[in-house]
Amino acid sequence: PIIIFQLLPRRRDILFCDHEFFMPGMVDTHIHASQYSYAGTALDMPLMQWLCTYTFPVESRFKDLEFAQRVYTKVVKRTLRNGTTTACYHATIHTDATLLLGQIANDLGQRALVGKVCMDRNNPAKYYKETCQESQEETCRFIAELLDKKYPLVKPVVTPRFAPTCTGALLGQLGAIAKNNNLHIQSHISENAEEIKLVKDLFPESKSYTDVYHKHNLLTDKTVMAHGCHLTDEELTLFRETGTSLSHCPNSNISLCSGVLNVRNVLNHKVKLGLGTDVAGGYSASILDALRRALDSSKILTIQDPGHETLTFEEAFRIATLGGSQALSLDDQTGNFEVGKDFDALRVNVTAPGGPIDLIQIISVTSSSTGDDRNIVEVFVAGRKVVPFTEPKPE
Numbered sequence: 001p002i003i004i005f006q007l008l009p010r011r012r013d014i015l016f017c018d019h020e021f022f023m024p025g026m027v028d029t030h031i032h033a034s035q036y037s038y039a040g041t042a043l044d045m046p047l048m049q050w051l052c053t054y055t056f057p058v059e060s061r062f063k064d065l066e067f068a069q070r071v072y073t074k075v076v077k078r079t080l081r082n083g084t085t086t087a088c089y090h091a092t093i094h095t096d097a098t099l100l101l102g103q104i105a106n107d108l109g110q111r112a113l114v115g116k117v118c119m120d121r122n123n124p125a126k127y128y129k130e131t132c133q134e135s136q137e138e139t140c141r142f143i144a145e146l147l148d149k150k151y152p153l154v155k156p157v158v159t160p161r162f163a164p165t166c167t168g169a170l171l172g173q174l175g176a177i178a179k180n181n182n183l184h185i186q187s188h189i190s191e192n193a194e195e196i197k198l199v200k201d202l203f204p205e206s207k208s209y210t211d212v213y214h215k216h217n218l219l220t221d222k223t224v225m226a227h228g229c230h231l232t233d234e235e236l237t238l239f240r241e242t243g244t245s246l247s248h249c250p251n252s253n254i255s256l257c258s259g260v261l262n263v264r265n266v267l268n269h270k271v272k273l274g275l276g277t278d279v280a281g282g283y284s285a286s287i288l289d290a291l292r293r294a295l296d297s298s299k300i301l302t303i304q305d306p307g308h309e310t311l312t313f314e315e316a317f318r319i320a321t322l323g324g325s326q327a328l329s330l331d332d333q334t335g336n337f338e339v340g341k342d343f344d345a346l347r348v349n350v351t352a353p354g355g356p357i358d359l360i361q362i363i364s365v366t367s368s369s370t371g372d373d374r375n376i377v378e379v380f381v382a383g384r385k386v387v388p389f390t391e392p393k394p395e
């Protein structure tokens, strides 16, 4: 039978029929594909200790391509299943494993930005380290080889891990590589107090953490920075002026006790904003989880200050979809159902109980408050159905 879906009045992002609706695919603007293997564990330390104790030893294992293949297949399948039609991935320092992540995203049909991680100092041990020159050369090799594959939905992203693990020389070279090739850039900023202090010590000539990246030409309208919990108004203004976006990772910010981002203040500064899971600092690989936690975090700010204007469901929904597309400069192609854009969409089953009284409430319940991947019956990326997975037919 033919089912007719209609656009919800005055909206460009919900197509509905009786008991189902299509919503735009969700965008994960910050996820570490390489950390998926330990998601849900190891959240008992603050950021800098957590990196040295858990993260770097696991990431070092990705020189083994078989291990990489297993983890990367799982993370791409899981995020697709959860409704992430676009993901912006950090991989590891290993070029070949990162190329493999690009191939897996392409084969499974996910739209992806994929970054080979760069870090040339403050690494804990010999086992997970690269020199400035290696980092630069391998980044160039990564970009050239990935572009050479001509995957339609997968792009390289220049990825200095964050200022504490990069020398100024490396940051400058990565800024130049991104500029010369007109590429996306991703990194971390102002996540936790100890990290900010370290950046101050390492870059005493810079006015702020944001200024460190700005000085090295890393703030562009194709840059996305994760966290930013402790950015000042002056720094947010620099974000807006340079077109840099922020990835809000509320699960991670709470799980690692890093801070609570004031989303209202970010929106008031007109900074582009998306949601990120930040697996494995965040324990969930679901943007629905991030959406809920963004609402919870905002409510905590309202509890602390009743004058704080709480994020609405509608705003959170938008940040999870169109906001993420804008943050990754993909909103000319994705983010809602405007004519001419690609069809990146989730077909959602409304099995909501009798409670909600209008359609928006039903959508709120199903897609955010109590819904999960079981409500997502199909996922489309660029018009291709990618969930449920179809195994390739034998020749």
Ligand code: GUN
Binding pocket: 032, 047, 051, 055, 161, 162, 188, 191, 252, 278, 281
């Ligand atoms: N800052 C630098 N690296 C990382 C990482 O892997 N996770 C998080 N949450 N913050 C970081």
Ligand code: FE
Binding pocket: 030, 032, 188, 226, 278, 281
């Ligand atoms: Fe992160």
